Amino acid sequence: MNRTAAEPAAIALPRKASREHRRQQLIDATIESLARRGYAQTTMTDVAVTAGVSHGLVNFHFDTKEKLLTETLLYLAEEYRDNWLAALAAAPADPAAQLDALIVADFNERICTPSKLVAWCAFWAEAQSRPIYQEKCGANDLAYIRNLEEICARLVAAGNYRHSPQRVARVLRVTAEGTWLDLLSMIEPYSRDEALRTVYACAAAFFPDHFDEAGLRKPSVDN
Amino acid sequence: MNRTAAEPAAIALPRKASREHRRQQLIDATIESLARRGYAQTTMTDVAVTAGVSHGLVNFHFDTKEKLLTETLLYLAEEYRDNWLAALAAAPADPAAQLDALIVADFNERICTPSKLVAWCAFWAEAQSRPIYQEKCGANDLAYIRNLEEICARLVAAGNYRHSPQRVARVLRVTAEGTWLDLLSMIEPYSRDEALRTVYACAAAFFPDHFDEAGLRKPSVDN
DNA sequence: TGATTTTGATTGACTTGTCAATCAAAACGA
DNA sequence: TCGTTTTGATTGACAAGTCAATCAAAATCA
Numbered sequence: 001m002n003r004t005a006a007e008p009a010a011i012a013l014p015r016k017a018s019r020e021h022r023r024q025q026l027i028d029a030t031i032e033s034l035a036r037r038g039y040a041q042t043t044m045t046d047v048a049v050t051a052g053v054s055h056g057l058v059n060f061h062f063d064t065k066e067k068l069l070t071e072t073l074l075y076l077a078e079e080y081r082d083n084w085l086a087a088l089a090a091a092p093a094d095p096a097a098q099l100d101a102l103i104v105a106d107f108n109e110r111i112c113t114p115s116k117l118v119a120w121c122a123f124w125a126e127a128q129s130r131p132i133y134q135e136k137c138g139a140n141d142l143a144y145i146r147n148l149e150e151i152c153a154r155l156v157a158a159g160n161y162r163h164s165p166q167r168v169a170r171v172l173r174v175t176a177e178g179t180w181l182d183l184l185s186m187i188e189p190y191s192r193d194e195a196l197r198t199v200y201a202c203a204a205a206f207f208p209d210h211f212d213e214a215g216l217r218k219p220s221v222d223n
Numbered sequence: 224m225n226r227t228a229a230e231p232a233a234i235a236l237p238r239k240a241s242r243e244h245r246r247q248q249l250i251d252a253t254i255e256s257l258a259r260r261g262y263a264q265t266t267m268t269d270v271a272v273t274a275g276v277s278h279g280l281v282n283f284h285f286d287t288k289e290k291l292l293t294e295t296l297l298y299l300a301e302e303y304r305d306n307w308l309a310a311l312a313a314a315p316a317d318p319a320a321q322l323d324a325l326i327v328a329d330f331n332e333r334i335c336t337p338s339k340l341v342a343w344c345a346f347w348a349e350a351q352s353r354p355i356y357q358e359k360c361g362a363n364d365l366a367y368i369r370n371l372e373e374i375c376a377r378l379v380a381a382g383n384y385r386h387s388p389q390r391v392a393r394v395l396r397v398t399a400e401g402t403w404l405d406l407l408s409m410i411e412p413y414s415r416d417e418a419l420r421t422v423y424a425c426a427a428a429f430f431p432d433h434f435d436e437a438g439l440r441k442p443s444v445d446n
Numbered sequence: 447t448g449a450t451t452t453t454g455a456t457t458g459a460c461t462t463g464t465c466a467a468t469c470a471a472a473a474c475g476a
Numbered sequence: 477t478c479g480t481t482t483t484g485a486t487t488g489a490c491a492a493g494t495c496a497a498t499c500a501a502a503a504t505c506a
Contacts, residue, residue: 241501266490266491266492267491267492267493268491268492278491278492278493279493279494279495282492282493282494286493287492287493288491288492288493
């Protein structure tokens, strides 16, 4: 009622946090709320409280709940994409190293957090009934799939393996996705590191000269 | 699927059968609604309309929405469990045949329908915030995991493979789960048969003497 | 057998609560 | 000052759950 005198140690949310910053803050709150309360129970008020602002503000920045959720998925998809693109760019050009980079990228600590896994899963489930979600959901990142297939093809050729590159690519991809799901479903969750070793075991089964269960073999065979 | 909204002329079932039949009918409607509208948009009225009855009846049979959804998950979990148990029982005792049976069972046409996949995914996402769901969700069917590990251990021993049975079991399990997810996420979905071949490719990579991409090798090597 | 009572299934109007969205006013920065 | 950001009371829509009334099948009786 009175002039906002007593603000108890409000952890300085600068009022004029830049527009972008506030939007990001609300998106983060949405992810957290999706994880904590589930898709069905996530309300605008809930998101606002998590972000420490009033609910009216969420509508001010995102107009509708629908848009808030869509933007959140968009953010996750972009973050995921940026992550693997950067990993590929930073890795040596040989196919084994590139494959290794893609695998490691999936279990990056920024990407593979419990909250984000749950959020992804919520969107996957919802995607069936919402075309807007569908095209942004993981398995439809065509560029990713193409890259992975290309890398597998080069690795198959380089190592004289006899697999179908496309099928190997799909197995590796669904193994990583399945491991994500496993990480979030398990009552007693295992570490990201153990998850990574699971995918490496799969890579090692297909490309024994280039991978073992600990990851990329050090002495590269084909150079 | 049941049109005939106006004059159902339903074959009058005896009371007891009718009760069970109606409950099952409502559970089926719930799965369908979850798939068609998503978890968040699935209302009691929606389920009732799908089943062709009034919404009051849903409450009569299930008391609360919560209970309806829990019972639906329970039904899915039981159906899944019965399916792999039956498959194991019907298969020859040797480990390769048992593993083959488990793999095929996952892509059974009763289990692996688009609607049921979406429903599973919805429950996975929701499970994080609902302990009741969590314990019934796929990755926590301990009996299944134990069986799969045991079979892998026997197959590793029989074939003189050098893998860790537990890790192979996990890879096979998450590959199957990931393929499920892939089936429902893909804009251009592939067939159950192609899905099956994907998992076979994984099995073949680990157990090349016993599996190839088409499935279980006919002439058993170790007898 | 036919007439009756009892039980259980089903309906749809109603109550109650929740939530997205709106809006006027306040706070703030330039 | 003016424009932007933020608040919180309010609105209106909608969904879950309740309940009295209806109806049909089953049980009981004559």
